[in-house]
Amino acid sequence: MQATYKKIAPEKLARMVEISRVLNSTTNLDELLTVIIKEAASLTRSEAASILLLDPRTRQLYFKAASNGIPPELASTPVPLDSSIAGAVLRENRPMIIEDVSQDKRWNPNVDQTIQFHTSSILGVPMHNAQQKAIGVLEAINKLNGRFSDEDIETITVLADLAGVAVEKARLIQALEKAYAELNELDQLKTDFIAVASHELRTPLSVILGYVSFLREEATPEMAEQLDGVLEAAVHLRNLIQEMLNLRYVDAGEATLDLEVVDFVQFIREMQLESDESLRTKQHQISVKLPDMQLPVLIDRSMIEVVIGNLLNNAIKFTPAGGRIDLGVQPKGGEAWFWIRDTGVGIPPDKLERIFKRFYQVESPLRRRHEGMGLGLSIARELVSLHKGRIWAQSQPNKGSIFVVALPLHKGEK
Numbered sequence: 001m002q003a004t005y006k007k008i009a010p011e012k013l014a015r016m017v018e019i020s021r022v023l024n025s026t027t028n029l030d031e032l033l034t035v036i037i038k039e040a041a042s043l044t045r046s047e048a049a050s051i052l053l054l055d056p057r058t059r060q061l062y063f064k065a066a067s068n069g070i071p072p073e074l075a076s077t078p079v080p081l082d083s084s085i086a087g088a089v090l091r092e093n094r095p096m097i098i099e100d101v102s103q104d105k106r107w108n109p110n111v112d113q114t115i116q117f118h119t120s121s122i123l124g125v126p127m128h129n130a131q132q133k134a135i136g137v138l139e140a141i142n143k144l145n146g147r148f149s150d151e152d153i154e155t156i157t158v159l160a161d162l163a164g165v166a167v168e169k170a171r172l173i174q175a176l177e178k179a180y181a182e183l184n185e186l187d188q189l190k191t192d193f194i195a196v197a198s199h200e201l202r203t204p205l206s207v208i209l210g211y212v213s214f215l216r217e218e219a220t221p222e223m224a225e226q227l228d229g230v231l232e233a234a235v236h237l238r239n240l241i242q243e244m245l246n247l248r249y250v251d252a253g254e255a256t257l258d259l260e261v262v263d264f265v266q267f268i269r270e271m272q273l274e275s276d277e278s279l280r281t282k283q284h285q286i287s288v289k290l291p292d293m294q295l296p297v298l299i300d301r302s303m304i305e306v307v308i309g310n311l312l313n314n315a316i317k318f319t320p321a322g323g324r325i326d327l328g329v330q331p332k333g334g335e336a337w338f339w340i341r342d343t344g345v346g347i348p349p350d351k352l353e354r355i356f357k358r359f360y361q362v363e364s365p366l367r368r369r370h371e372g373m374g375l376g377l378s379i380a381r382e383l384v385s386l387h388k389g390r391i392w393a394q395s396q397p398n399k400g401s402i403f404v405v406a407l408p409l410h411k412g413e414k
Contacts, residue, residue, distance in 0.1 A: 008155050016155075023163060023166035027169070027173045029170040030065075032163075033064055034065060036166075037050060039159060040138055040139075040159055044148065047143075049066070049067055049139060049141060050065065050141065051137070052064065052086045053127075053167070058078065060078035061086050061137065062076075062078060063079070070115075071114055074115065085101070085107060085122060086137040089124040089137045095123070095153045096124050097121070098122045098124075099147060101122055107119075120142050121142055121148065122141055123143070124139045126138075127160045128161050129167075129168040135168060136164065140152065208230075208234050209277055213280075216231065235277055258300050260298070260299070261296050261410050262297060262299060264295040264296070264299075264338070265295050267304070268338065269288075271309075273327065274286050276316070282321045286325045287326045289327070289328030295336040296409060297409060298387075300387070303383045304387070306380070307383050307405060311340050311377075311405070314377060319342045320344070324342070326340070327340040327341070332406070335389075335407060336407050336408075337404055338407075339402060339403065339404045341400060356377050356380075356381040356393075357378055387408075388408060389406055390405075391405045391406070
């Protein structure tokens, strides 16, 4: 180190080590710049110091920090690269000493007037990032005793490079924080939109489904066939809205779980799955098999309703008209199992895991016979996982599928 920094006094090198530690532990850009200008003035025994950073978009320098502060009018004024002292330091990428700025045509006296300061001499050095690219200029202003020395040049050059890396890191962290905040804002807007849209759409849909179901009971066979088409379209739209709405549960995470101990058998019985309008539309036969016993589980009712509803909708969707769907509950090794079996198209063995990924569809998007967004099963798995449970599928092509949800039985207090 002595060979590399032979002009720097040992006590200053020790100070540099401490400064490096402080710079690397500071991520707030304004605090970082304040530390740098304070140390630059102190190490070179100067009256003041300033920092100008390069705007990567405009390729112009801007004052970012100074010992006497930066007025708003100065902070917003660009410093040209081709006609300023700082610009020359950056362009030529080397230290410069200006002993008398009044004799240098590149000096702009308006800066002194703005900050009410008198500049006589400047030592300017480029600041480099980790890739050794110049990103700004660090200036020591007005040497207090004598002239700027070679030791001052080497000292502030080392400080400038330490500062350049730290500033670049702070800028990246600042950019990441801004991007994260914007993503959170967009995510909240998405959530709010889905909530409002689903509410506005579900209310008229419920009215339509109610009237169509009522009219179908009194309709002639010819009219019933037309009403079935309306009912099927309305049910499909309702399911799409529900899938979008259900994403909120998953994205909200564990913090929103409203857990209570319930009898899983009674819970399934109260859902009255055999009365779903979609079953009537496709004329499916359904049987529900429930044991004559209690199976206590600790669940969020609304979330597990979503899980069961999504599995039923999936079975209805992929089972041809007039098919059969069986479902039930049973105890199994310290767990309560809900299972649902259909006589649908089945699932290829290599797709049994992939079907639980968001937006995944077994069918090609261009040749799909079954509508949907590919969210129902992924939502079901994520909600089951929040309950420390498991969900899986068993199937053979053209022989139907079985889906199983396993939830741990509750023992003791909540």
